[in-house]
Amino acid sequence: MIYSIWGGAVNNPYGLMQVYADAHFAKNCEYGFKGKQDQISLEIEFSDGSKATKTFYAWFDDIIKNLVEPTKNEGETWTEEQIENYNRIHTKRLDVLAGLEAGVLSRFEAIPLVARSNANINSFKVENGTDTYVTFVGYGGIRESTFNYTDEQWNSFLRAHNNNLTEEYKL
Known part of the structure; x- marks a missing residue:
């Protein structure tokens, strides 16, 4: 059990999962996996109904390195195909993030007691x-x-x- 959750999700919700999914990072901030993120499998169901299974770390690595939305340059006009490609990647990336979050919570390894707030x-x-x-x-x-x-x-x-x-x- 942890007392507080990590901040920073507002500016990079994908990178935040490093705390839970990267075995090397987690050794500095132990949250229950004990460095086995590359051995524990997680099945994620996508918005299109398909499913896939990878380790926690492989999913994290995927949303950081592979499932990255293309960047639109200033003044550039995208074709319908480019927009559909962006939306497809973005939706899949969100599905993986939601799956990772659900996976961490379902293991009951690191349920935060306090969430950060602003007053x-x-x-x-x-x-x-x-x-x-x-x-x-x-x-x-x-x-x-x-x-x-x-x-x-x-x-x-x-x-x-x-x-x-x-x-x-x-x-």
Whole structure:
């Protein structure tokens, strides 16, 4: 059992599976396979109804090296055939990722107790750059924050409310 899961899935959900599927990487972060990812088979059913069986590591290696969507260059117009090829590869890659995730969970080797999350405290004194959470940026960060009060004004505001803003912060 592990206490927390690995972050980073937002920017590379395929690479995240390295923690569970790569025997050499897992020796640094033991999650129950004990280096046998290249020996444990996993059958994956694809969206088209077909099935295939490979080891955990072979599936991971496949989505990193072989099942990679083609890149469209700026200004390039794709043919219908190129679009269909992209969609076929992308769908298969997602099927493999989902199969790997299900395979890890079904083995009950590494069930996380806690998932990472983000919290933000809103304040009358500070305005975030945005009210909507943006991946990799959060709510705008310090650079985008603005202050509604100077320190002196804020202290006056607090004194006017007897240093108790409980009523002010009710939803």
